[in-house]
Amino acid sequence: MSTTTAPPRPTVPPGATVLRRRLRALAATPAYPWLTGAVLTVGAAAELVVFPGSATNASAILLSTASLMWRRAFPPVALVTVAAGLVSFGADTSLSIAVMISGLIGCYVLGRHRVLHPALLVAGGTLGALAINLWHILSWARDDRLPDVPALGNAGSLGLFAEAFGLCAVILGAVSMGDAVRAREETRRERALAQAQLIAMERRQAAQAERAAIARELHDIVSHSVSMIAVQAESATYTTPGLTPEAREGFQQIAGTARDSMAELRRLLGVLRTPQRTEDARGAGAATAPQPTLEGLAELLEQHRAVGGGAELRITGERVPLAAAWELSAYRIVQESLTNARKHAPGARSVVELGYRADRLTLRVSDDGPGPPDSGSTSGHGLTGMRERAALVGGSLTAGAGPTGGFTVEAELPW
Template identity: 60%
Template sequence: MSTSLRQRLRVWVASPSYPWVSGGALTAFAAVELVVVPRHSLVIALGVLLSAATLAWRRVRPGVAALSAAAVLLSFAAGSDLYIAAAVSGLMACYTLGRHRVAHPTLLAGIGSALSLAVNAWHITSWRPRSYTLDLLAEWFVLTVAIVAAVAVGDAVRAREETRRERAAAQVRLLAMERRQAAAAERAAIARELHDVVSHSVSMIAVQAESATYTTPDLSPQGREGFQQIATSARASMAELRRLLGVLRTSPEDRTGTTPQPTLDALGELIAQHRSVGGEVELRISGDRVALPTSCELSAYRIVQEGLTNVRRHAPGAHAVVEIDYRPDRLAVRIADDGPGPLGVVHSGHGLAGMEERAVLLGGRLTASPGPDGGFLVEAEIPW
């Protein structure tokens, strides 16, 4: 059986209509069998039909499987012949009882074995001569083995599905924890980068205010004091920023480097790095180039960097297009590729979550979805 056919069969068996369709089909087969084999009493006919019909409710009311099994034993007690429909119904009923664990499997197997022994004892005393006792005991043994096997298979399937659900739940919790940790690490990285940007501006304020007291001619004492207060406030802000950075460090080795933070002017180097590993990328810039806040350019650069990283990781060899659009009040960034795109539902990974964090932190937005012509598309808008 091919994989696709197996998957379709599993989907159909798991659908709500499956027990009704299978129960109805088994009931119809039981009716046909009773017509074809007319040697039966009213009790046998009711038992066979009841055992098949009640299985239609086995998923919404698993306890009806016990009624189905009892009807099978009743029809077998009323006559020496075991009908095919009754045998199938009995096995399905025992499987359902074990599958939904209506009672403990050992108890179910014990009750089934005892009832089958009672039915065979009834046959020994009422239906067959004494010389057939060995054959009837063999029938009891076969029935017991079938009951125990059906209950055991049902319980094994239940245990396997519970294990699978627990494993899936644990994986979901693990992924959620990893995403929270990745988001926290990304927020810390963003804060450290913004610390570099803000600390540079604040330090310039302190230097300019300090130097203004010496370079400004005819400065009044009040103005000199005002500049000194500005310089003092700037230095205090720098100290607060350093303390904040110390809190955001996750380990003693985590240090903020002295290298200047990249801006959109460094996109050429980033694209050259992408091409050096075999990726095709095209850069398109539209609108009038304006001087943007450093935090805006840094976030846009990181979004493009992460977008190209995702292209290399998920669509190697795909052609990517990076578009930078300078608008009157915002910067629009677009990264598109012509790769295969996502195979199923798009799940926000760590990289996408980090890009969204950067855009939202500056009051913007970011969307990631399959492209209209295939591939994958990341769009961000960052206001200034």
């Protein structure tokens, strides 16, 4: 089987590219319209010296060329450029070279800056060209030096409108070229703006996801440790016999400092966290430090028992190794649930249930405490972080009052 290859693209010589860039840079300078307008006006004056015409013709030619100097500062002045060019052509049957150039530039500027709709510009130019052509036809009929000019409507009279057809084609081409350049530049600007907005949005989303991840890790790790410090310091004043008043006061100060730290941490998390943000599951195991897994649940429950809470672990199904994201999410959900139990139901008995199913991991943490706190006291970020943990791996989480009282957290983490 034969294959065909596309012909190689023609390469642009480096010299041509450099020249093109320099010309574009020159055209972008503020002096460029003044320079070109002045050069064209001087050229028109020299042409009038060689081929003098009537005062009307000369004035119109100079006005048409000189007005181009303001074409960038005030694009509608190109209407004067084109109109003066048509008047100069009407005043004399011959078309000046300077007027040809200024007329082309004027039509291009009108289309480039869309002074009027291109259809209106072409229609206006067509009517002007037709009027000039009719004026020339009448002058030809009165000129005794042209005895063979056919009358309108007779055979061969259609050829009298050749100059109108030519002018219309030139006007249409120049206006269309200017409008095409304008449309292309607008498309480039819109594409660049859309790309810049997309990059800015991606950066904001990345920053917000990183802030949410930092807030979640701070809450799960630091909040857990500080809350244990507060509970242990509080309980030590009652469980340690023979404490001196100074030692008791020291434990109270440790507990107070821990509570203040929790409040400061909560305010910091409020700054860092953005609601309804989840990070990509692919980045969950990207940390360089070892992340906790479900193998560490026994130690986690032992820590919970050490501060006065009851804890029991129940596992159903055949235990299988899970991906790091699932292990970390499940561990953090259990850790936060036990932390909430210590905060809102001190001394309550908690039960952690893990269920290994064929396509998912089920997780349930319940306690026999007083139940959900009042709405006015739920200012923490724990439940939000747990829901984010579950959503991180495509799962879901619910939390609320248990069927027999207390507080229950249930999660499903599919794989």
